[in-house]
Amino acid sequence: MLFNSFEFLLFFPTVFTVYWILQFNLKAQNVFLLFASYFFYAWWDWRFLSLIIFSSVVDYVVGLRLHKAQSKKVKKRWLLLSLSANLGLLGVFKYYNFFIESFVDLVNTFGWQPNDLTMNVILPVGISFYTFQTLSYTLDIYRGTLKPTRDVIAFFTYISFFPQLVAGPIERASNLLPQVLSKRTFTKxxxxxxxxxxxxxxxxxxxxxxxxxxxxxxxxxxxxxxxxxxxxxxxxxxxxxxxxxxxxxxxxxxxxxxxxxxxxxxxxxxxxxxxxxxxxxxxxxxxxxxxxxxxxxxxxxxxxxxxxxxxxxxxxxxxxxxxxxxxxxxxxxxxxxxxxxxxxxxxxxxxxxxxxxxxxxxxxxxxxxxxxxxxxxxxxxxxxxxxxxxxxxxxxxxxxxxxxxxxxxxxxxxxxxxxxxxxxxxxxxxxxxxxxxxxxxxxxxxxxxxxxxxxxxxxxxxxxxxxxxxxx
Amino acid sequence: MVSYVVDKVVYYGIRQMESSVYTGQSVGKFNQYLSIKDSLDFIVFGSSRANHHINPSLISENGYNMGMDGQKIAFSATLCKLLPKREQTILFHIDPENAVDDLYMAEDLSSLKSMYYKNKIVQKEMNKYKKLNPLQQIYWCISYNGILFGIIKNYLKPNYNYTTYNGYDPLQVNNSSNRNVLKLDKKEIQVGCKKKGYTLNPIYKAYLTDLKEFSKKNKKQLIFFTSPKLFDNCKEDNLFLRKEMKKMNLIYKDFSDVLLSSTSDLSNWKDATHLSKKGAENFTNYVARTVFGPNVK
Structure with missing residues (x-):
């Protein structure tokens, strides 16, 4: 859904109204925000919601494990898992064809002509943005500058919050997550x-x-x-x-x-x-x-x-x-x-x-x-x-x-x-x-x-x- | 609420100014057409290939060319439906590749948005094909989206004397630029046809049926035609359209090959789809002779 579309003109006032009606129940407000954000994203292609959910699950678990881990070695392993999962997805969906084509061009210069190895991959909207966002959460926990949250709804909402989901700003967990976790008030x-x-x-x-x-x-x-x-x-x-x-x-x-x-x-x-x-x-x-x-x-x-x-x-x-x-x-x-x-x-x-x-x-x-x-x-x-x-x-x-x-x-x-x-x-x-x-x-x-x-x-x-x- | 009221005030302000504009393509040509349409004997409709190719004055003393860049059947047919019930001859340009284009959705109707609140027929057609920006129902100024500067400019300083303008816009060429453009176009020459198995676009079919009915009821002589084209290597769509028009009992003249024998004389052409002034006048004379006979005027 685009901000300058007719759909958003209907979507946002509805979300805005229900959201503020729920203001006395933070949990309900966050659950609503999460589903509204998933709806916003699914309007483009619901199948790619699975990628956001996957990234969110990985970093939620990794965040908790990183915090719990005592040794540097174990911490590194968990960090590596998060990096591989997130950058792996980005690599497949965004860069696979680019690297294959560059490789084919390179070997062509030596006379080798391999079969067509490219795939018909659709680039999921916003993948670069939310990948960097989830990574910042894990990296901050790894560095010890951020404590992980146990509130799964709040964490998933932080990753998928619709205003910044598809093109940023790439919000750090240290700024956005505390806002998701605390009560918001409507001010003039x-x-x-x-x-x-x-x-x-x-x-x-x-x-x-x-x-x-x-x-x-x-x-x-x-x-x-x-x-x-x-x-x-x-x-x-x-x-x-x-x-x-x-x-x-x-x-x-x-x-x-x-x-x-x-x-x-x-x-x-x-x-x-x-x-x-x-x-x-x-x-x-x-x-x-x-x-x-x-x-x-x-x-x-x-x-x-x-x-x-x-x-x-x-x-x-x-x-x-x-x-x-x-x-x-x-x-x-x-x-x-x-x-x-x-x-x-x-x-x-x-x-x-x-x-x-x-x-x-x-x-x-x-x-x-x-x-x-x-x-x-x-x-x-x-x-x-x-x-x-x-x-x-x-x-x-x-x-x-x-x-x-x-x-x-x-x-x-x-x-x-x-x-x-x-x-x-x-x-x-x-x-x-x-x-x-x-x-x-x-x-x-x-x-x-x-x-x-x-x-x-x-x-x-x-x-x-x-x-x-x-x-x- | 305030913004809604402001919108209406500004809309009527622009409308007031726009109604006295008779020059320029964005609204002036519409206004001129609306003011003289009832008295015309001969009208040309279609795209730029109609606008730049037919000089109505060579066919009728009381003619007007309402062809406009980028327009297709929905736009032209809607304007045609505004004509009164009296004898008039209509020369209607149609391009076979557009007629068989499955993706055509009457997008050209959006160009009539400035007339939406001024004319019931236009309103009906735009609603029928859902070509109105839904917000235009609330913000009427959208009717003048993108054309305000054109209106102001033509209001303050008209481009030409509209009383002597017959709607035809000849394309002037100089030989060197003309040759370059043709060379470039030649690179993009289509070899054969893009697809096999043609069907008439349903919107085209509906408008052709509408126009046939309209002409019958309103005493019009309706003639469809296709303008010449250089390097048109696909003739299957032309043949298909000819058959369809025959089936529908409509008069259709396919002139796509006229003047092709003179490809060596590039001065007839502006580019591969548009004739130069010289080419257009040769072509108009040809149309006048073959369609209307010697005593056409």
Whole structure:
């Protein structure tokens, strides 16, 4: 079920009403939330519910056993079981065909042509997100920073809680599980914050991102016929499409959770205002970058084992972070570009001249944005050859009038992007977040804002099949 | 509740402005059609292959081309049903591959959403095929979704003088770009037919039956036709459609091969499915001669 679907418009008010009717019985409320979340997921494909239930069972049991285990060796065994089960499922459903195809390509170069070993595997929606979520629970218990819960309903609800189930934010057990275990109260601040975030999220997704998608899809659908200027414009649009798509999704998820009395972590913080790539990763998909930092980069040794190992760890983290997004070499390259530039930044930061250039903030912003833009080409292009063709055309630097296509689409793209950016600029300049605005807004102001956003949505919404991050 | 009221206020504001717009494809062309449809003698309906291929002025002194990009039978038939009970000739474009497309679900009706609250016939057709966004029942502004800028632009600065516009939009070409496009198209030439065993799409069948009835009751001369196409290597769907039309007792002219003999003269073509201005005028003259005879005007 998509947040921007008609079904969700019926689903959520029903869930919201029943949920708050049950507020005096926490157990019943959690049981209801669990079934509502399973229903939400099963709407897409009920068969894959078994995977979530399997992951939940494994990590519930492993969590208790880890806590009980006395020796390091036994703990390691239980951890290994959880890692194998979760990453095994992810490997089969997400990466099996990718690794087989890469293997076949490799052996083909030596003249060996094995039979077709690929399988017709459907990628379960949200598997990358809930796998990381369950893993964080086990890893935290293994590290001794979290105590396992015995409340099976609360644990299963934590894993499957519908606002964050299919595309995050990747919530840590240390933040979400205590909220599931304790009584939630309905507050005015959460109500106004939630409504505002849902409305702004919907606007970002269905108006800005989906409108931009129309132009981007046409250009990236046939790179061969378009010139460099058009590809630059389409890539620029794509940079904002993916930002508004995913940040819009996160806003709706966070807002929905707020209406149910839960507080999620912030997932985006105006990433295109970043002054360096390091800064960018503090602002973009924060729940993932924190996850990668805490469970991968630090586990590999972080920056504690010397400069060379630090660079190695950074590269491994970013390459795997790229691969997490999808089973294609393009995502690995995307991660690789980020890894290389992050390493360069780390290296150059030791030099005074670089720090003084960086202190001119707009220079940093422009350079960061160019790197991010360049990497997006690999993220968006359907394969390596297409990305290469796109970049070749861009670097031929032939200034021409970009492709216009349907003038209404282009006009809507420009106008809605401007509205989206002006709002983000306002947030940046005033150092405000949606949460802050939402918690202080009066009901009268909220009604006005809701009317304006609803009007903008009805007049300018566009349709797209999915949220981009659902495919990951 | 507040948002519901605001929506209605804005809707009527836009509607007021939109009703005086007669230029542009999003609403202007509809408005022009609605204002002159009763007085027309000859009307062309169909997709871009009708819009760019038939110059109605070469066939009738009082003609209009209501062809629009991306539209299929549901859209055109609905507009056709708005015509009055008087003698009129209708040239209705139909593409065989669309007629046998199992996946066609009358999606083109959604383009009429701006007329939903203004016309009962449009409303009925959209409801029949469930092409109305359910939220449009509450938020009427959805009627103008995606076209507001077009309306404002044409309200403030009309594109052309609509009183001399006959709905036909010729495609200008220059030789070099034309050759490039044709080269690219040639790469994607379909070898043979995509499928075997054709059935007429049920929505097409229903609309063809409707149109036949409508023409009979409202004194229309209804002629279906297919425009020329380059590199069309599948003729089975054309043959199938011809048979079906014959079975239904409908007049159908398959012109898909006309002008193909002049593939060497690329100036007749904009791309593999669209004729250039020159090609369109050659084709219109051909249609005028073969369908309507020498004294057509």
């Amino acid at each position: 601040a959460y109500l106004t914050e939630g409504i505002l975030q849902i409305l702004v999220g919907l606007f970002r997704k269905v108006v800005v991102a989906d409108t931009l998608a129309k132009y981007v899809d046409v250009v990236y659908g046939n790179i061969a016929v378009h010139d460099g200027t058009t590809i630059v414009l389409a890539t620029l649009f794509y940079a904002f499409q993916i930002y508004f798509d995913f940040s819009g999704y996160s806003d709706i998820a966070i807002g929905t959770a707020k209406l149910m009395g839960f507080s999620f972590m912030r997932n985006f913080n105006l990433p295109y205002f970043a002054v360096s790539l390091t800064d960018f990763w503090r602002r973009w998909h924060i729940s993932l970058s924190h996850w990668l930092r805490d469970y991968l980069y630090i586990s590999l040794g972080g920056n504690r084992k010397g400069i060379v190992i630090t660079y190695r760890n950074l590269m491994i983290t970013m390459l795997l972070g790229g691969l997490w997004h999808g089973s294609s070499w393009n995502f690995v390259i995307w991660g690789g570009i980020h890894g290389v530039v992050l390493s360069m930044e780390k290296f150059l930061n030791a030099h005074q001249w670089f720090r003084s250039i960086r202190s001119v903030r707009w220079v940093g912003r422009i350079l960061t944005f160019i790197v991010v833009l360049l990497a997006w080409v690999f993220f968006r292009a359907k394969d390596f050859d297409t990305a290469l063709l796109a970049l070749t055309k861009v670097f031929q630097i032939q200034l021409k009038m970009p492709y216009v296509g349907d003038i209404t689409v282009l006009a809507n793209c420009m106008a809605m992007l401007t509205v989206g950016l002006v709002f983000d600029f306002y947030l940046y300049r005033t150092n405000l977040s949606l949460e802050k605005i939402g918690s202080h807004i009066s009901m009268a102001k909220l009604i006005v804002v809701a009317c304006v956003i609803t009007l903008l949505i009805t007049l300018f919404y566009s349709t797209s099949d999915n949220f981009i991050y659902f495919q990951f």
